[in-house]
Amino acid sequence: MWSVLLMYEKEFIGGHIFDGSIANLKFAYDALTRTNNEFVKTPIENGEILISEEPFSSEKYFLRVNEIKYGGNAAWALEMAREHNYFEKNRDLSDEHENPDEPFRAQREEQRFNIAECEILGVSRENGFFSARTPISVFSRVRKLVPQDFDGPLQKTMGDLKIGHLRSGSQVLSLEAGIFKKALSTHTFITARTGGGKSNTMKVLNGVMLETKGEVSPLIFEPHGEYIQDLKRHPLQKERLVIYNQDGRDGDNKIKIAYKRVTVDSLMNIRKQMRWTEPQERFMTEAQAVLRDNWFQVLVETPYDEEEYFIMNGKPFEDDDMGDLQDFVSHLGKGTGSKPKLLRDIFRGGAHIDTIKATKSKLQRLARATFLVADEKQDDMEFIIGHLLNGKGVLVDMASLSGLQELFLSSLLTSEVLERQKALYKKDRKGFEEGKYPTIAIVLEECQRVLGKGEDTEGNVFRSVVNEGRKFLLGLIAITQQAKLMDPVVLSQMNTHIILGISDETDFDLLKGRVQKSIKNLEMDINQLMPGEAIISSPTSPFALPIKIFEYNQYIENLKRKIPSTTTSSNFSLFT
Ligand SMILES: Nc1ncnc2c1ncn2[C@@H]1O[C@H](COP(=O)(O)OP(=O)(O)OP(=O)(O)O)[C@@H](O)[C@H]1O
Ligand SMILES: [Mg+2]
Incomplete structure (x- = not known):
């Protein structure tokens, strides 16, 4: 109890709710905070998540700051500013005042306060996290967030594939967060402007999927050759990821698909x-x-x-x-x-x-494509399917292929995977429902090329995966720079959205209408995100969750410390 109290006192930032509504709560706080007898700006920023504890129940309100305004009487502040202008131009106080440049700039901290406007993200009670149906009592205190605020039921909503740390504004908390394995079969959408951190996110997610040791098998179509070298540094790569390329270089397998x-x-x-x-x-x-x-x-x-x-x-x-x-x-x-x-x-x-x-x-x-061979004995398809069913990841390097060949190869593989999963489901539906089989996640960069607006829908295998994949534990992880180029129907079938920095208004508006957890107040926030900062919105996230994705090198360093070099065997030995 003592330590909780201590933490509370330390984190307390002096805000109190005074006005607003459930949709838009307002609290006032001192613009300056005195620490060690010096004044500093009170560190509250836009996008930050704060906590207000209801004094008359055990509820905790999670608030997100959407706007910060100057408090005080505007007419008085205006006159003050004009006085400053006047004295700086017209009066020479050098003989009369010890600080002649700032004669009126006494701290007057009691006169300087700000008003923060917040949305209520939800209310944490003992039995879960809920949306707010009543406002918090007026004059409730508002304080900074601490990781312990996520203890209890909320912890369970943070995902079992941890890809980053929870963020509150630009502050990174020590709590890890991510997405759910189970959600992969209902498709994931990753978007950001160029340089926003899509590839880094995907590398981390690939790595984390390998860590599941057989519960998730990623099938990674690698168009630019940017994942391979990084994934090879993953301590579980040899054990869990099979790499195919177009020429058999670097000791990897040359992929061969039979004409048949x-x-x-x-x-x-x-x-x-x-x-x-x-x-x-x-x-x-x-x-x-x-x-x-x-x-x-x-x-x-x-x-x-x-x-x-x-x-x-x-x-x-x-x-x-x-x-x-x-x-x-x-x-x-x-x-x-x-x-x-x-x-x-x-x-x-x-x-x-x-x-x-x-x-x-x-x-x-x-x-003429290098991957096609007439001799069916050389065909790799059975191996590829076998690896995936066996809980191993498969990466296909397509960097040397033309756009057409790349699309052709990825469609051939995806069609086969979809057909096999369908057939397996027909044979062993119970096994699917009981978690006997791994989820297969198809990683597709530049997905607007196949799932774009106005694309032919008929017979498009990626669309079939989006439509029917869920039942067969087959999900798509689709990556693109511009959401507006995507087919809106496909976009709305993506259940998990990982949104990094985007600047395009049209992209934002489209996503706003499609995401599972509201981002409508986050336009400025999303616009300002630094590389690697993201918002995760999924049916299971308690709210549009701000996170900072792990930086891949850092992730690998940490993983190497966690995973002993001896290899462990798969949970999914059923196909070996
Ligand atoms: N989580 C992160 N932590 C720290 N830095 C990051 C993070 N994510 C991205 N960056 C930085 O941003 C740069 C660009 O990231 P990345 O290549 O992943 O972006 P991208 O969205 O894939 O870009 P492009 O559209 O050009 O493919 C990286 O080289 C890295 O320096
Ligand atoms: Mg990239």
Whole structure:
């Protein structure tokens, strides 16, 4: 009791509630505070969280300062200011006054006070944290926040993936906060202006997900090559994160995806970039129906006619020339006695020659991607899915790929993960509900490219993840610089928002209408955030939670101290 009292006295800042409403409480405090007989400005700042304890119950009100005004009589203050102007210009008091430049600047601390306007973030009671339905009693005291204020039920709302420290204005508290593992399957949105700290946030979050030792498996699409080196310094990387790249350098795996994984559906994710025409789409669907798994390889590798055969093989076409592809298409010839080996023959009477040729040339362009291989024995998909189901993270470095290839590869992988999770759910629904399987979190940078406003919605796998992922424990972590470029529907399906500094008014207004916990009074605050300072809003956060994200290097240093170098085994040994 004594120590609590002591803390209270120390933190007490002398404010008292005097006016306002539930929506906008006002308290008055001395603008100057005397410490060691010297006056200093009372350290209360905009955005700061303060506590007011109700004298007539055990309730604690959490307040956030939204505005600070000068107190006192405005007319009197105006006259004072004018007097200062006058004397500085017109009167020479050098002979009469010991401090001739400041004859009227006596401290007069009792006359200097400020009025802070606050919103009530909520009321902490013994059994939980609630929104305020009554104002706090007038003249209640207002004091600084201390970490102990979060003891009890509020502590449980701070998340189990801690990515930063709680912040009160620009002051960083010692209390850690973050998001919930469970919330990952209802999607996370990270946004900031350039340099606001998105990548640092994502690196920390990736690191923290690896720390769950199998409860969360991140599938990280790495477009700029900025995470890899940092994640390699993570003490659990070797144990918990498998890295794929495009050329097998640095001892990492070269990613290989078999032609067979390419489906017409997967190509619809790059519809805009490939400019598929309707006849081309129809033709591909027909080809897939006829040639099944082999459709992509057959279209890419089979000459259309004799002329193309000559160009591709450097020799004239002979009818008895049995290529490898013959095996794929031989079943088509059953009963007719002829075995087609030219596309023209397979699709006789079907699509127009121009359609076939144009489609083929587009597919050939795709087939040149370094990650595609004809040989299905080399395919990595099973390993990748296996790692994820086994609670391991997978990072795919795509820095050397073109935008189109990058999108194609990420769609191929995401489609497969979604399909597998769906199938697994069908087989073992109970297992999903009982927490037998890890949550898979797909990390997507520059997400507006695939989830942008006016993007084709049909067949877009990332949209399917956003729509259906929750049930299958599959969530998206979407990162973008500009919320306004995002599809508003997608934005509203994101349940957790991590908002770092943003300056764009349109971005703010959009987010304001979409977030789970109100940020409507935070426009200036969010505008002023320094790199790494953020607001977290999720259904489970008690209010829009101000935090300072860990700086990644610092996070790693602390983690190395916490985690002994010996590796520990997974909680999820079920697939090993
Ligand atoms: N939590 C943090 N603590 C301390 N410094 C930080 C933090 N987050 C970011 N910074 C600083 O801000 C810089 C920019 O951060 P970061 O690269 O994460 O921003 P970004 O939003 O990804 O930028 P871009 O839009 O250019 O990709 C970092 O190099 C670092 O110096
Ligand atoms: Mg970045």
